[in-house]
Amino acid sequence: MPIEEGKIVDGVVANITKFGAFVQLSGGKTGLVHISEIADTYIKDINSYLKEKQEVKVKILNIDKDGRINLSIKQAQEVKKSTRPVEIDWQQEFKKSQSGSFEDRLSRFMKESEEKLQEFMKNRESKRNGGYSRKGDFAQR
Structure with missing residues (x-):
């Protein structure tokens, strides 16, 4: 061969x-x-x-x-994961997002935004302190 x-x-x-x-x-x-x-x-x-x-x-x-x-060797291995993008039914997604009254959707949006903001601030603070969540942790280690 x-x-x-x-x-x-x-x-x-x-x-x-x-x-x-x-x-x-x-x-x-x-x-x-x-x-x-x-x-x-x-x-x-x-x-x-x-x-x-x-x-x-x-x-x-x-x-x-x-x-x-x-x-x-790694390129010879068969690709087991599908490389095809996930199909999304955008009409169905749009209908889901439109369910409920305006106030319900607004309150859901505000709740999700607040959660994301808290997660972001938590990650930002831990990076600022070198991975420690409180200033006292650094002195104790």
Whole structure:
């Protein structure tokens, strides 16, 4: 099977380093999966994600002019989440917002606004104090 950019192929982890893992592809070629291309999360220790001789699916990102192959495990994984936007029935949403009298809608709006403002002020105050909610907390720690 020829090695081409963009293809997803099977491989076996041949060697693990601090900066990534070398994966043996079919045909005897070896490519590098950089640490940033192993998972979507921060990786401190590659050994917690991969083991030598482990079979993995990799996507061939590119092959440079010197023949080095750059691979990605995270891009080879199937996208499980739907990338399609959520359908919203705007007519239904409009009808919901129009239910009740003007006074009811105004009172609901005022209540929601007050809650949002209180949450905003609470977050702003905690950031201003370096994460502490009261001035006394800082002195006690």
